Amino acid sequence: MNVYDSQRMSDTLGRLGYMPVDDPDKADLVLLNTCHIREKAAEKVYSEIGRLKQARERRRAVGADMLIGVAGCVAQAEGEEIVTRAPAVDLVFGPQSYHRLPDFLARAQAGETVVETDFPVEDKFAALEAPSERNVRARGVSAFLTIQEGCDKFCTFCVVPYTRGAEFSRPAAEIVAEARRLADAGVRELTLLGQNVNAYHGEGPDGGEWGLARLLYELAEVDGIARLRYTTSHPRDMDDDLIAAHRDISALMPYLHLPVQSGSDRMLAMMNRRHDRGLYFDLVARLRDARPDIALSSDFIVGFPGETDADFAETMDLVRQVGFAQAFSFKYSARPGTPAATMDRRVPEAVQAGRLAELQALLRTQQADFAAGLEGRTFDVLFEKVGRQPGQVVGRSPWLQPVIVDAPEALIGSLESVRITKAGSNSLFADLVSDVSRLPGHDGGSSYRAESFA
Ligand code: SAH
Ligand code: SF4
DSSP states (O other): OHHHHHHHHHHHHHHTTOOOOSOGGGOSEEEEEEOOSSHHHHHHHHHHHHHHHHHHHHHHHTTOOOEEEEEEHHHHHHTHHHHHHOTTOOEEEOTTOGGGHHHHHHHHHTTOOEEEOOOOSSOHHHHSOOOOHHHHHHTOSEEEEEOEEOOSOOOTTOOHHHHTOSOEEOOHHHHHHHHHHHHHTTOOEEEEEOTTGGGOEEEOTTSSEEEHHHHHHHHHTSTTOOEEEEEOOOGGGOOHHHHHHHHHOTTBOSEEEOOOBOSOHHHHHHTTOSOOHHHHHHHHHHHHHHOTTOEEEEEEEEOOTTOOHHHHHHHHHHHHHHOOSEEEEEEOOOOTTSGGGGOSOOOOHHHHHHHHHHHHHHHHHHHHHHHHTTTTOEEEEEEEEEOSSTTEEEEEOTTSOEEEEEOOGGGTTOEEEEEEEEEOSSOEEEEEOSOOTTSTTOOSOSSSOOOOOO
16 A cells, blocks of 8 residues: 555656656655554664665755655654654655645745644545656556555554544545546556455445445456456455455456454454454355455464464464465564553564464465466466566466566566466466467567467
8 A cells, every 4th residue: 555655645746846766865855655564664764764864965965955754654653753763854744644745845845844644634535636647657557546545443453543544435436537547558457455445335426335346346347457456355344245246257366365363263352353263264165165266365463462372273273274375474563552562461572483483384385385286277467567587578377476478578568378387486487378479569480389278
């Protein structure tokens, strides 16, 4: 979501005449868009500000200058504290107010230190200007689109409800219009974003309320959009309509990120996740029934306060029973202001580290097994960019893995059938199956294999 927010900020800055540069030493303005979800992410901000201060001094030595801003969830959570700890900072603003960037910048340029952490009442997205043609083109083949923000669930470990605020769903018509604009500029794949994306309940063009499933059916009809994904979902909001959408919508990719955090019912209750492991198993079974080729990804927290060896064993058991194609796992990080931060029976760091290593070893094996199982299989890949080696193009499998193929660059932006020859540690290698002799500039030569499978 921070990537999407940064793009929208860059849209606004483009309208003000700013252009992106690749080096802070060349920048009149640097905005750090920050994450507060774990302590490590939040602490990085201060070391980064230190580096920017030096860049600013180098610029001042040659008569130029630089404004330094902190945006995002660290800004929201720490506000004024950031300026106290790092007086070099000129602007601090939270994720709900970046549509007011032109005003903030004008004030900062006039010498004011701007700190804005209120949750404004107006709809940020409606207030944002549409991105310029050039900026939309820069999104490439696959783009993010935020449809929902904030969270009302208050899991005991999590800062999101405090930094992103209450749950909000954008009206469906606004989302569809943005999707059309992206598709017109060459986007073929949309990833719908939300902290709780499947809690989406936006106003429909018919005045009624639309859920995520209804929105997905509509977006699947947008010309040019070949693939749809959404993230991140909460198990509690995986309703029947959404599961049916996985059966009915071929553009909806058979890959779902469904965080479970823990396999222990006791931990799930302490985390206030509002479901047990039974519900998770049930969802996985129903999703696999609706879409047999669906693969799952998840998030896990190890070492939540009070987690015993037996609780952790339940997590390992859940992972073995479900089988994940991919996953993110973290040591519990106490976040200021959250209920879990004051719970006792903290798990010692060494125990957390041991559990994380054990879990990650299992998840890595599952990921490798899933990839190896694709060797010899044929499916569509959406080509996104040129590869590291000359003559290579890189696309994504339906399950989000990078797929590397020797093929012409003209394939970027198209979906082509490939056959997997080898599963590497982070990507798949494949031969082209589609006949691409139709492509412009293609001489029908044999630098790649063009086979046709009946
Ligand atoms: N809305 C999503 C998750 C958003 S946060 C959901 O409900 O699943 C992304 C991930 O960061 C979480 O799934 C969790 O695994 C991790 N995370 C959040 N807070 C954390 C904390 N305090 N310590 C460690 N990991 C955390
Ligand atoms: Fe955080 Fe997700 Fe829980 Fe909301 S549902 S509080 S975003 S972990």
